[in-house]
Amino acid sequence: MEKRQKEIKIRLTDAEHQALLDRCTTASLASWMRETCLSEKRTKQSKVVEVDPQLLRQLAGIGNNLNQIARIINQQSKTDTPLDRVAVITALSGIERELQALRDDYKNP
Structure with a gap:
């Protein structure tokens, strides 16, 4: 050796x-x-789960909405512009409803 x-x-x-x-x-x-x-043992590769492309598009759109909200909050926190908390909560509530609807649609097809 x-x-x-x-x-x-x-x-x-x-x-x-x-x-x-x-x-x-x-x-x-x-x-x-x-x-x-x-x-030399290869680790197990997990199966790639197929996901409905329409679901992915909807989730991507929701993710974009969240990013836009975060960007606006970050920009306003760096300036003296007051944050419209009601608008933020309303937008987040809308996203929550969208996610709930998606979950319900795909949980009970």
């Missing part, structure tokens, strides 16, 4: 280090990391 001469150093938080120790299944963390990282 070839002698190991290369060394890799990484910085970890205490929590990250403990998480590695908790996952370690051998007596040596180094051995476990070599086995885990260099293993």
Whole structure:
């Protein structure tokens, strides 16, 4: 067996280090990391779930609406312009209703 001469150093938080120790299944963390990282086993690939394109479009539109609201709130918070909280709450309530309707449509087709 070839002698190991290369060394890799990484910085970890205490929590990250403990998480590695908790996952370690051998007596040596180094051995476990070599086995885990260099293993030829392929990880299971999750199935790609097909989603209705119409649902994706609707969700993308709702996401765009949320981004626009966030952008306006951020812009107004940087200026002295008062924020119209009623308008924001109304817009968010509308988005909530849209999401509820989508959920109901796809939960009970």
